[in-house]
Amino acid sequence: MGGVNYVTRRRAALQPEEPDEESWEELVPPPPSCPLAGTAAGSWGGREAPGAMLGKGAGGSGAKPAKPSFVSYVSPEEIHIKEPIEKELNLHLLPGELLLCEANTVLKCVQEDGSNRGTYGKLICTNFKIAFLGDESASDDNEPEFKNMIIGENDITLHCIDHIYGVYDEKKKSLSGQLKKYPEKLIIYCKDLRVFHFCLRYTKEEEVKRIVSGIVHHSQTPKLLKRLFLFSYATAAPTNTDIQNQTVMFDAIKDWREELERTKGNMKYKVLSANEAYKVSEKLPLYFVVPMSLSEESILQYQGRGIPIWCWSCHNGASLLKMSAFPKEQEDSTSQMHKIFLDGVYKTINKPPYEVLKTDDLSSSLPSLQDIQAAYTRFKQLFLIDNSTDFWDTDVKWFSLLESTNWLEIVRRCLKKAIEVVEYLEGQNTNILLVEENASDLCCVISSLVQVMMDSHYRTKFGFQSLIQKEWVMGGHCFLDRCNHLRQNDKEEAPVFLLFLDCVWQLVQQYPPAFEFTETYLTVLSDSLYIPIFSTFFFNSQHQKDANMPGDGHNAQSSHFRFLTVWDWSVQFEPKAQVLLNNPLYVEKPKLDKSQRKTTRFKHQRQLSLPLTQTKSSPKRGFFREETDHFIKNILGKRISKLINSSDELHNNFTEFYDSWHCKPIDFHGLLLPHIEGPGIKVWAQRYLRWIPEAQLLGGGTVATATKILDMIEEVQSLQKKMDEKHSRTVPQGREALPMLRNSARLSSLFPFALLQRHSLKPVLPTSTWKDLEDEDDLAKRDDEFVDLSEVI
């Protein structure tokens, strides 16, 4: 019984603190708008008070207090001493952020071994985040060096919460809606795959009620768009008018013109400003690019449906286009009208200089959004680890579990589809038109993947950001619905953007020198999806954003109101941390002399040795008519494109193209095709394993070699400089060094995320090694727990 007695003693020791806690509350009163008070009081009676439970245990009458699930490693004295520090550790609130509720003496558990070891602190909930203010970060000397300035290591934005579970008598239940009973433990699964365990057993009942219902309410209930933190932040934050940003935002006509010019698409395509004030469609951006011959009337006729919209032009003139299909119509007459319309559109564009146009209905050739969502739900489950035992148990079945989620297969199919499109553009010189219901989900994935593979500009950081602006943000991807930021409709949720990032990651890990950014960049970008201070990922379309600007609609320039864009990385990271987003081994594009440029096309070196298909395209003209039919049938939703796809000819073209590319030397600035065979597709380990202590390697991982690389780069640069001085040439700009890599002796493989795991060393005997002995061990501990345990921390 020693353990239980100890617990009561501990509680007793905490008593004197309570006035302090009270005064804390006085300092920051809950905002009047807090809707919790009523619910909390209403359900009060339903819950057994924790004090009562403890009392029972201490009295010795309980039949099964035998398994004390609480073993404290913090002596009461320590808590007492730490208290003032905790107070100073004041909560950092962003502009517009309001404290909603809080609870003291919450134990944040170290989840690794299922025991209740952890740190005490205060759990708070604001209109932006849930935060745990522990005492340990203050006592820690080394500040995390890769620190997100918006989201601390114990912060969870409300949008980042995936699921909340409560533990009642060792049973885990999903929490939502009105609660009748309050759990003794709160488990929060985050969308960035962190898992938090908060033990509420030592928290005052009142506070438990407040915090639990507060968290559940603010994170789980449907929200109105206007209530997004984004707006409060943008209103309250000081406007920083002069933001240096090289990312092309594609919100001005000039951006599109320059893009057309850059890709040499300006001979055949034009920028339209017909959608200013969203006259054509609310789904389309203000400016978009269409074939030159397309008439204005046809564009207006069906609100932009059935219109090929330009994405990108290949060096050989072939272009990538996308189109929102007409919805399936029951009425023959409507469907007939659509057919005639499409016929007309096709005729206008199907003449020189456009030549062959191939359509691909993505909704039939790729998995549905529901499939993607289901696969991802299964997939992420593999990494949301409650305790280590679960994790170890999955080891043996790891690969088949992974396979059964189907996520990697979906990644593979997207990459494969992108390669097919590349083959048409590059190998067959054919224009390709991607068709999807709104042209804003899989169209975005495939078209941006194709561009990343074909255009090395999009493999630079700013290029990649511009691409996301062009295809996703302006392309009308419904970030709000797909991420389910408002929790209004679970059915719309699908991790389409994450799927794209995962595909890009596959490319990055296969060809690291071809990308200016690192996988850390991609990971951090994926986390930014859930930070509601950036507008980038919080609207369904440009129209929605403009319409929700306060004041006079889209005339927002006049007011000081301004949304931040995620591309301004300085909001989240210090310059020294931003260095980690850049790939030190990126092979920069060689600057060619003009004389050279004439003779060889360095950029697309690879396909020069491919069989020239330009002449081959003439026999294809023979079945133009058929193509047209397919085209129309596809668009009318009859889904027969499978027939085309399964044709042998197509398959052969694909494999020949794929194989012959892989036989050629790699040009990191030319076309890049990923390996898509079974072993080629991997798990994005950094994103998915970064919070799992079992995956941590001290002194290991790629970061172990990073220091060496940086040293060598520095030395190469200094030597180059010396050489240049000898030959009196211009000195190239040196890269920024990474001081944090230098001075820390041993980093873990999970760096830069690892530092958050610093209290979780126990990598060696994590298995069942000591499992068998645990019971004896507990017995022993109960006797002399005081001495022993206080030493541990």
Add this chain to the structure above:
Amino acid sequence: MLSGSKTSFKIQQHPPGPALRGPKSSDMNSKRNRNGQAFPCIPGEHVLEEAARVRKIVRSRDGEGSILGTLYCTNLRVAFVPEPAPGDTVGAPRCSTCLHSEHDVALPCIGRLVAVNSFTKAKVLTANSTLKFIPEELVLYCRDFRVLRFRFRDSGLEPRACQVTLAIVQAQESSNASAGTWYDSGAIRNLENAWLSTEESLSPPTLLFERPCDWEKELRRLGAAGWRVSPVNERFDMATSLPKYLWVPSRLLDNELKRAFGHFNARRIPRLCWHHPGGSDLLRAAGFHADSDPEKEDVRSVEALMLAGHAQCVIVETAADLPSPAEIQLSYLKLRALCLPDSSVADEKWLSALEGTRWLEHVRACVRKASEVAALLAERSRSIVLQESDDRDLNCLLASLVQVLSDPHARTQSGFQSLLQKEWVVAGHPFLQRLNLLRDNDREESPVFLLFLDCVWQLLQQFPASFEFTETYLVALHDSSYIPFFSTFLFNCQWERDRRNQHRASNQIYAPVNGWRELPPLEILQKGGRLAKERGGPYLPTIWDWALRYTTQQRAQFRNPAYARGSGSTTVPNGKSAPLGGDKLEGALSGNRAVYLFAKGALSPQTHLFPWKNGSLSKKGWWRAQSSESLSEQDRSLRSKPSGCPQQPEGLLLPASAGPLIRLWRRCYLRGSQEVQRGLFASTLAELAEELDRLRKQLGD
């Protein structure tokens, strides 16, 4: 005249000259091909058939291409000699090794031969098959996962294609039949002698552990004060499978020691593998012999050996969590089938097929167990005895893996090679049986060594800066195990190695039909031991003479540019303060000792050292002999590692063995298939290093 420098040794380009051939030059059976070039036979080798203007299909960083050259079939290998490119200056060294690591395949390494003609199906060739068409292409599936493709000219109309193909089939068959062929080529030693002189100075030497001085030297490096080198088995009269020299506790005299042998299977007694600077000792031993009875016999020497002066002894049941050699072989066969380019597994089923091979499961089990043992070693001063029933397979793997984890020296190239010599080669891993190079008994085949290399590769990819060598080196090591030109992997134990080598030297006095394994022990003792001692070393080269098969450029890729020497390369890890030798003994003698059994990831206390204390060898009694009264105290120190400080003993690697972190060694297993590993992190780092060198040189000029 044998001291010809590297550059003068260009067999391909020059007609055989006396300077190169040495005293045995008369053995050189070189045959000139039509271009007037001689095929560089090694002594004892002769060309059976050849075909000119064959294209070898290669894939490299620069994409797919082909090399034009001549394909030879000799009595030892299939060799391909590229024609010098027209641009080459005549006589420039294209290849400066006498065995070519990329183009050559030793006959026993050929797994499957396939002839391809566009009009017929691909045909797998065996000794009995007849060839009804002229092959256009010949595909060699090698047992080391390589796939070599040779395309004959005139697409299917070259008669030589037929001849050379059939010659290969027959040569392979006859090489299987006559195991002796390989030893006849022993004259390779003469070449080797010429080589060694140029290479030796570069890197610290590999300790072969064939002579007592190597054992002494290593013992000094470890600083194992309470131990000595015992020559008790010098003549292999104590145990034929053990090395000649053993590390045993200093206090134990040889005649006391002799009493211990009988208590262990194959007389393989406990002996020291490694001494932790913190005081712990790692030992390995075979299982207790079923017939020995501690009730009747004196077991004090056994106890002294196992406790090694420590108060606490942990016996690690090696086989308990690890796969058996048979299981390893089964997985290996599945893995090989999966990784061959013609594997029919669909891409979306690849992962479960990979899981189905269970190979990675075995890798995980080894890595996990090794890290557990390494943690036990580092945690407090105790003796840890790895016990496997015959002490020749998984004990080799576990003992060496624990050292790779614990000792930074074992992560340097010379340290690693010495480790392999100590724990595998002289310790008597039955390489000949396990690799089954001579194909005489398929049932004993099991790639335990490959499994070990895979484990090391896992560590290498988890800790890329902690190893002096690279993945390329490990692949080369793996490849070399399939080449029967080297003594290292050609024998089952040191006694055989010594015997065979001396046997060759004394002009074939005795040539048993069924090989030399049937030799009666008496003969061995009388002849083998003594003669081997006189000769003082093996005659076949060891694989550590990398220059024999790898060019300087290739060997440059063995060195890891990211290796951080700072992480303690020469110093052994600093554990807790080392207790004095006297103290340990005190504890052991006072009877205040504790014996634990470590199996299935758990420590359980034992009352006795021996499982058969009360009569028969009872597994049950061994398992859970006792309630764990004093255990919690032992246990605590390991479990409650102070949280909050991520320090681990310097030099100790703690690998992760969780599902997603154990990966497939693609460079090794998938190199035959379409996919070639490209754009590796390491390779770009290597390029950086190259650039650095170039710049330094330029500036130096």
